[in-house]
Amino acid sequence: MLAALHSLGGNVVPFDLFNVMSSDRSGTSEYPSPIMTTKELPVCYANGDRPMGREEALGESTTDMFADLSLTENEKGLSEKYLKERQVAIDRFSGWTEQDQVDFVKVLIRHMCHDQHGQIDAFLKPILQRDFISLLPERLARYVLSYLDARWLLSSEMVSRSWRRVIAHGKLWRRLIERSVATDAVWKGIVEKRGWQKFLFISKECAHTLVHHELGYDRAAIERLRGSVESLETQHHFYRNLYPRIYKDIESLKSNWHNGRHVLSRITCHSEPSRGVYCLQYDDEKIISGLRDHTIKIWQRDTLQCSQTLRGHTGSVLCLQYDDRVIISGSSDTTVRVWDVHTGELLHTLLHHVEAVLHLRFQNGIMVTCSKDRSIAVWDMVSPREINVRRVLVAHRAAVNVVDFDNKYIVSASGDRTIKVWSTDSCEFVRTLIGHRRGIACLQYHDRLVVSGSSDNTIRLWDIEIGTCLKILEGHEQLVRCIRFDSKRIVSGAYDGRIKVWDLQAALNPRCPPESICLLTLMEHTGRVFRLQFDEFQIVSSSHDDTILIWDFLDPRPGVPLGQVDQSVNLNPQPLAAMAAAAVPAPANDNASDNEEDDMEFAAAGGGGGNAPDRAERNAAVDDERAERHVGMRNANSGAEGNNFDQQPNA
Known part of the structure; x- marks a missing residue:
């Protein structure tokens, strides 16, 4: 296709789509228009032909x-x-x-x-050098040009009147935007957040009405222009100008993540005297949080107000997950409870673990829970009211703090300093990942990559298939309590009150210098960071300081309500670091009692003393692992051993 463009009467050159835009004839706008003046025309002509104006054909028709x-x-x-x-x-x-x-x-x-x-x-x-587009039936010409990206599509508009007519009448700018939205999560998110989705994936009649209404046409004019060439031209200009507006947001979003520019919204949970938000999950409409005061609170995203409180647990709500049907929560009261996500009704209470339920995950009819009792339970979810234990996995020698799984592996991490891998189908033990020097508090697993955070203050990246540690990230000053990653970033939260954003691709590159991996340090929490979740546009975090913070990296449009906006900042690490250091409690001793803080049920220490285990201890752990291949599972009816979460592994 591109070679065909070069073969025309002049060599059409692709150009910077947004640096050469000038104002549209339809009026000024806060966003530039991609219509170009004759002087800006990025086209080279062969044989000394004179440049033609924008409304003239750049390449003559075949006739x-x-x-x-x-x-x-x-x-x-x-x-x-x-x-x-x-x-x-x-x-x-x-x-x-x-x-x-x-x-x-x-x-x-x-x-x-x-x-x-x-x-x-x-x-x-x-x-x-025939104009092959003009020789084709218009339907085929549209099909050919629909494969062009934005820069080439804009260049093609200027080849000739016939090319421009094909692009305008074929609504190719609208199709290009719709294709990007359908295949790219960032495009989809921006279109939804800006309210532009109403102009996409609709009929031509709806597009005519909505576009002209958006541009200020009255009802009579909208009906008069329906089906006219003028209507097609108006829609063509609208969607061609919409593309750079979306693109500008994408570039701004990248810059904001890089520079730390964000809008901060704050939810204060008012859960005194039992302060602390241990877990959360969010979507576009709500945030659901589990608190130390034994409740689950649901917050509306638009108002940041609590719309519902679920009561039933008799201990701290330490973990939760929800989908479009249910909320499932785990607590220090040893129970797992199932709630209707729409009504808040308690549907089912699962009694299996004998100590605190520290983490859970569910998907595709399977749920996995882990506990301070050192066990992992695999459940079959027939319905919200029928959930049965399939297998119980026992191999860890301290509290199991976190689990994650997909259709291939279950991955668990413990205060015993190890990560263990199990087969999802058979529940058979596969391997142990050894490397952390103290207890492991958090991990996430996706494809071949496991990312874990530990009481040794480090983050480790692992290849699950070969059990190798790929990278060690250092930067947090206290226990790394929560961690998430996607294809671009790792985001971690720690007991030092800080949230760090890391470049995942740089971390996976062995030649990348360590100082270039950490992109941002966010310091607004005045207590330990317990849980976080993030997407392309925001980070949502919770803390012992009884707050939920929403860090929005997408620039808001002027005039759009932001809810309870706290502040917009360009981070200056030095003064904020001093403020955070003064506010964050001193590091807790690894063997702190449960009465000091419920969160210590997560067996953050797992080894006491802070020193790396000696060779004898590590060899003993490996020997134990071999033995556990044979005795690592017990049936669902056997009891769990209730050992203290901070007990050191036996050498």
């Missing part, structure tokens, strides 16, 4: 190209004698083979002067 061939012989002033002799030569020429004809023409050309070569070149160019 115009062959206009010279329609001239009669008399108009050219040729002699009768020449015409007769030429006809004899043509008759003789026609009797030769094609190869002989080509050879003869080559010989003739060699006998000509340079000026004659130029005339022949000018004659051949329009024959060889």
